[in-house]
Amino acid sequence: MQYKYNTMGATKTDSFTDKQNELAILAKALGHPARIAIIEYLLKVDSCICGDIVNELPLAQPTVSQHLKELKNAGIIKGNFEGNSICYCINEPGFEQIKGFFQDITKHLDKKKNDCC
């Protein structure tokens, strides 16, 4: 069977710039409460976490593992084996880009009050 649209449903990544796609990937990685919770927990303990992230979240171990993988793929966290468990922490370079995006927005908004709407 032949369909009319061969890319239906998939994001048209090729139609956007690399920067736009990269920002979207970073934002998307933060677009789930479990992943926000993971980041918040990493900030709360203010050090690397070696193994207790699963116990902190209200989700099954495979699900948590999946969320950690997504944050890692997006460059937001990093993790390495540390003895019997894995040591996770925030990956600072990964934040620079998305931080810069929000700083740009803030700068623009401060400079000009464009709230005619």
Added chain:
Amino acid sequence: MQYKYNTMGATKTDSFTDKQNELAILAKALGHPARIAIIEYLLKVDSCICGDIVNELPLAQPTVSQHLKELKNAGIIKGNFEGNSICYCINEPGFEQIKGFFQDITKHLDKKKNDCC
């Protein structure tokens, strides 16, 4: 037919805090290159846009309309009828929350170099 899991596939929103869910909604709204492009365009022209967003994006009009709706629902942009078209601009209060989140992270990271991983 009865299934084993009745919430399979859906995000377990109830298991997270309101703040976590709200942040996730904001980040998720920015998690698509078309929506990043819309924000960037609004910043670039540095004023309200009345009607030419569809022409700026490489997507069909209903798709753009859908993306605008998502940004609007998340509180990131606002838009009202202005003559024959709709005037869109960034909704500043919507940014305060997500901006604060990134500022918190930055503060933590500046305070303590937790890159043992």
Added chain:
DNA sequence: TTAATATATCGTAATATTGCAATATAAATA
């Protein structure tokens, strides 16, 4: 009122994400 223009909604096809049980893998310890 009618035609033109701009935007939204509906319907639908396709891909993506979410979640977890079962299982595999990898490292530490007995």
Added chain:
DNA sequence: TATTTATATTGCAATATTACGATATATTAA
């Protein structure tokens, strides 16, 4: 080596998102 502990992967069921044609709606202009 065998067992335990921690994490990853696989497979699958279900929901969510993406995209666009067709169509509806709403405002302006003729």
